[in-house]
Amino acid sequence: MIVLVLNCGSSTVKFQVFEMEEEKTLATGLVDRIGMAEATLTYKPEGKPAHRESPDILDHGQAVEQILAILSDRDRDGVLTDRSQIAAVGHRVVHGGEAFTGSALIDAKVLASIKECVDLAPLHNPHNLRGVSACTRVLSGVPQVAVFDTAFHQTMPERAFLYALPYVLYKRHRIRRYGFHGTSHSYVYQRYLTAAGGARPEEQRVITAHLGNGCSLAAIRNGRVVDTSMGMTPLEGLVMGTRCGDLDPALILHVMGKEELSPSQATTMMNKHSGLYGVSGVSSDMREVLEEAGQGNRQARLAVDVFCYRLRKYIGSYAAALAGKPDVPGRSSGRTQEPGVSRRRRGERGGRRQRGGRVGHPHQRGAGHRTGHGAVGESEAVRRADPGEPPTASIDPRPCAGPKWSGAPSIS
Amino acid sequence: MHFRKIAVVGGGTMGQGIAQVAASAGIDVVLVEVSEERAQQVQRELSAKLDAQIAKWGLTTSDKRAILARVHVTEDKAHFGHVDLAVEAVPERLAVKQAVFVDLERILGPDVVKITHTATLSVSEISQVLQHPERAIGMHFLSPVHRVPVVEVVRGLATSDDTFGTVKQLIAVLGKTCVEVNEYPGYITTRGIVPMLNEAMHMVMEGVASARDVDAALKLGFGLEMGPLGMADRIGLDQVLLWMESLFHELGEMKYRPCPLLRKMVLAGHLGIKSGKGFFVYSDPAGSGQPSAAPGTP
16 A cells, blocks of 8 residues: 655645555655745655756645656656555644544544644644645545644643643633644654563553654653643743743743844744754754864853753653653654763763663663664664662753663664 | 745835845745945845844844845846736835836736835826736835734725735735725825824924933833834934825825924934934944934934
C-alpha cells in the first residue's frame, strides 16, 4: 500500500511517499512559494538525486497536482507508475482542539470539526484544510486521514490542562493547555516500548522529549499523557531555539509598556527573538551556541545553562507528577541536539556519575555503554533513573547542570 | 485573484510602507523612483527602517532578507514586466498623480487595476485622465503602514465593482481591515484626525499649555497610543499642512484652516521626526521617533 503524506503551510506543501508493507520512504519533497513568482518544486526520490523545478503554482490545488505529476513521471524519476497507486493520504493538522483524541478518517463531520478549531490555530489549520480540499479534488475517492499535533495529549486530566484563570474563559473560548508535537511524542513513546522489549504500557512511567527548534516534554503514565510542557500555544514550557518558553505573564505587559511594543511586536519578540538565540545573541542552533560557549562566550554559556536548567526542572516536576521514577526517551533534530550537551556534561562531572541515575536499555540496567547519543541530525536515546535511587537523585542539583545523562545506547 | 507581483510608484514613506507589507505577504514589488540616485536612497531607507523594526523585535533578520529580496527598486518604469496591479504613491498633487496614471495606463494597458494612494484628493478627478477610469480606485493606508491595520478604499465615480473587488482582496492578503468610503474630501481618517491636530496646535500657540502637556493630557485622558502633536510630528508637519489646506479648500470650513503656528514651523523647516525637530526634538530621525526630553518649537 502506498501512502502520500502532506504537511501544508501558508505557501508550502511538504510531502513524503511511503510504501507501507516494508515501511520505507519512496520519495520526499517540498513545494515552496505557492502563489508567488518563482514557486519551486523540490523532489527527491529515494536513492536518486533531487530534482528542482520552477513551475507556475498558484494554489495548493496546483501544488498537489504538480506533486502527483512528478511522482508518476518516469522521465523525472517518478516512484509511481500511476497516481491511482496512492491508497490513502495523510494530512498533518496542527490543532484538533478537544474534538480529536486520535487521527481521524476525513469526512464532512471531521472537516467541520477541524474548521471549528481554526480559531485556536489561525496560522496553521486553514492551510492544512487547503491541502485536504486540494486532495479531495484531484484524488477523488482516496481516503484521507487527519493526524493532529494535539491529539496524543488529549488524555491529560483537567487538573493538568486547566489554567488557573476564570473558569468562564475555558467555557467560552476553550482556553486550556493542548500541547503540541503529539505525533513526535507518540512516536518516541512507541519506540521506547519497542526498545523496552514489549514492556506493558500500564507499567510505565515515561517522560518523552522532543528537542528540535521547538522543544517540549510529555509525562506519560500507563500509556496516557498526564501533562505536557507546551500549552494553549507552542510558546509555553521549555527554552527553545527562538521561543522563550515559560514566563511570568505579567512581565510581558510590563515590557510592552516600557518598550512601547504592539501586541504583534511582543508576540514576535517571544517567538522569534528569544530562547537560545535571545539569551546567547549567537544562534538558535545549540551546536553553534555550544561552540561559542566553548570559546569563552559568557552569554552563550548562560544560554546553555538556562536551557538545561529549565529542562532539568521540568523533568523533575514531571517525575513528581508521575509519582515515580520515569524513563526519559528523547528525540532531537540537529538544531537543539543533545550530543554536545551530554558530552559536555560528562566532561564536566567526571566521576560524579555514580551518584545519579543510570541510563541504558530499560531491561539492561547498568549496561551503561558510554556511547554518544547519535550522530548530528535526528537522534534518539533512553535515559533512566536508577531504580535504587529516588527520582531526584537522577538530577544533578548543581546550578547550570542538566539531568544526569550518562552515556546511552541509541534505540535505533 | 492571485497577487504575485505589483508595482508601486513613489518610494516615499507610504510607498516604502506599502512595498514592505506587500513583500511581507509574499508579493514581489517593483518600486519605482524618479532617478537612480533616489532609487538607491530608497533602498537604504527601507533597509534602515527594517533594522529599526528588528531592534523593536517586530521582525527578524531573515524577515528582512526576504522582504528586501522581493522589493526591486528601480528608476525605470519600462522594467515593470507583468504586474497584477499598480499603486501610485507620489506626493499629494493632482497634476503629478495624473501624470503617473497616464504613464501607467500607457505602459500596463487598460486592464491592470491602477490605485491612487491619496488622503485628500478626488479619485474621480485623478482618474479622469485615463481612457479606462473604471480600472482606477483610491486607497489610503495610515502611517506606519506595517503597524496600522486599517485601509480606506475609495471608489471614483467610474470605478467598477470588479476593480473594487480586486483591491478588497489585495487588502485581505495584506492582513488589513478594509473600510469602504464614498468619495468625499478627507474620507474618514484624515477628516477625523485633522481637526484634533489643528486644535492641539492652536492650544500650544495660544499658550494654553506646553506641547508636552497637551499631548500628555489628550493621550492619557482618552487612551490614545500617542498625543496629537507627537502624531503630527510622526506624519510630517508639511504633510499635515497639505491635508489641512486641501480640506479647507474643498469644504470651506474654518475648523480645517491650518493653524498659523503649523505654517510657520513648516516654513522654518521644522517638519517633525524626519527633520529631527517639530513640536518635539528627536535625537535619531531614522529611529523609533521617541521625543527627547527637551521640547522643540515653540
